[in-house]
Amino acid sequence: MPAHPDLLAQDAQFEKKLHKLAPNVFSAVGYAASNVHFLVGQEGVIVVDTSETTQAAENILADFREISDLPINTIIYTHSHRDHISGATVFANGRDIEIIASDNFKSDIVDVDETIPHPHAAMMARTKRQFGITLSDDERVSLGVGPGKRPMKGMGAGFMQPTVQFGKTTQIEREGFQLELAKAPGETPDHLVVWWAEERILFCGDNFYHSFPNLSPLRGTPYREFDAWADTMDQLMAYEPEILATGHTLPVIGADAIKQRLTDYRDAIRHVITETVKGMNAGLDPITIASALKLPENLADKPYLQEFYGHIGYASRHYFSGTLGWFDGNPTRIAELTPAHEAARMIELIGGADKVLAAARSALAEDDSQWAMELADRLIATGASVGEARQVKVAAMRKLADLTINAMTRNYYLLYARELEEAT
Numbered sequence: 001m002p003a004h005p006d007l008l009a010q011d012a013q014f015e016k017k018l019h020k021l022a023p024n025v026f027s028a029v030g031y032a033a034s035n036v037h038f039l040v041g042q043e044g045v046i047v048v049d050t051s052e053t054t055q056a057a058e059n060i061l062a063d064f065r066e067i068s069d070l071p072i073n074t075i076i077y078t079h080s081h082r083d084h085i086s087g088a089t090v091f092a093n094g095r096d097i098e099i100i101a102s103d104n105f106k107s108d109i110v111d112v113d114e115t116i117p118h119p120h121a122a123m124m125a126r127t128k129r130q131f132g133i134t135l136s137d138d139e140r141v142s143l144g145v146g147p148g149k150r151p152m153k154g155m156g157a158g159f160m161q162p163t164v165q166f167g168k169t170t171q172i173e174r175e176g177f178q179l180e181l182a183k184a185p186g187e188t189p190d191h192l193v194v195w196w197a198e199e200r201i202l203f204c205g206d207n208f209y210h211s212f213p214n215l216s217p218l219r220g221t222p223y224r225e226f227d228a229w230a231d232t233m234d235q236l237m238a239y240e241p242e243i244l245a246t247g248h249t250l251p252v253i254g255a256d257a258i259k260q261r262l263t264d265y266r267d268a269i270r271h272v273i274t275e276t277v278k279g280m281n282a283g284l285d286p287i288t289i290a291s292a293l294k295l296p297e298n299l300a301d302k303p304y305l306q307e308f309y310g311h312i313g314y315a316s317r318h319y320f321s322g323t324l325g326w327f328d329g330n331p332t333r334i335a336e337l338t339p340a341h342e343a344a345r346m347i348e349l350i351g352g353a354d355k356v357l358a359a360a361r362s363a364l365a366e367d368d369s370q371w372a373m374e375l376a377d378r379l380i381a382t383g384a385s386v387g388e389a390r391q392v393k394v395a396a397m398r399k400l401a402d403l404t405i406n407a408m409t410r411n412y413y414l415l416y417a418r419e420l421e422e423a424t
């Protein structure tokens with residue numbers, strides 16, 4: 001099945017390679033969902049981030065060992081997302097090494113307190129779909145900001161707890177490197193960036209990558225601080241970095257190129273905020289606001305603001321619910337009918353389930369896939385023609401998957417389609 005050509009093109013950057021950023025600094029790109037960075041000193045090595053699987057970490061380490069056989073003495077986590085913390089045991093190699101993170105290092109996926117209610121199971125099911133976990137290599141062509149085809153063995157298995165945590169900007173010296181660690185909230189509140197002034201290299205974690213930022217993942221997440229992420233772009237620019245070692249996608253080289261990207265990222269996030277607020281103040285509902293929202297002309301064509309990973313419409317809807325809540329302002333929604341109740345009445349009004357199924361099938365045939373799904377959902381909700389309706393929905397999702405440039409949307413459609421097929 002052919003994925004969107006732009007999404008396939010985005011994946012071309014994930015050729016497995018240890019990029020040399022300075023004589024003694026390397027970034028491993030293309031081995032894992034995220035990048036792993038090495039700072040090689042006289043007697044030991046610092047690793048920044050560790051990838052999502054022990055298998056990927058082993059592959060990266062094997063290639064790094066062609067460059068240096070020095071021991072890895074320090075690991076720095078830029079943030080707590082699973083794709084950055086799960087290969088630590090491989091790099092530590094059985095030793096109790098120093099592991100540095102921010103003082104609010106905490107993942108909404110990893111650190112689940114079982115004693116309090118938490119939608120963990122829902123999040124896991126949705127995370128699996130977003131990242132296409134268990135899809136075939138042919139189906140999972142991309143993560144948007146990482147290669148689709150990568151080792152899955154040892155996923156989440158190699159995490160080690162931080163041993164040192166910092167609450168504010170801190171200078172450290174390790175292996176001969178004078179580094180500044182600074183809190184820089186963005187994709188997560190616990191982000192830490194690493195600045196090596198001597199070569200003007202900034203390790204920015206997931207605060208910038210080659211895609212529109214993922215302000216609202218389909219897996220579900222607590223509200224992400226849009227303003228904080230935009231403000232952090234100014235904080236990163238203040239370093240005037242010449243090399244940006246990103247947590248995903250290729251590093252960015254050159255002071256001007258970096259400044260342009262960080263400025264555009266900031267402005268894109270602020271644009272989503274401004275336009276969403278305008279819509280909210282005009283009394284519009286979140287779906288209408290999101291469907292009309294586009295980046296302004298000077299940003300719309302920037303290759304690093306395309307929706308390979310983050311999605312402008314999802315971001316807008318997230319901002320709406322995160323700042324104004326679930327209610328769209330329309331009193332009809334206050335005591336809204338349940339989907340099953342609404343569907344039963346709508347199907348009756350239309351003239352019965354057979355008519356609705358026929359309409360869904362012809363919508364599908366005409367590539368009106370969204371409408372086909374909405375009709376199919378009504379049948380599924382009432383239990384009428386469920387098997388046939390599921391078939392329509394499965395086919396519609398597969399069509400939509402091939403049309404989207406957004407990797408998490410593609411993966412979500414494809415895995416959900418398979419789940420529905422297996423349930424039929």
Ligand SMILES: [Zn+2]
Pocket residue numbers: 034081083084206247248
């Ligand atoms: Zn990441």
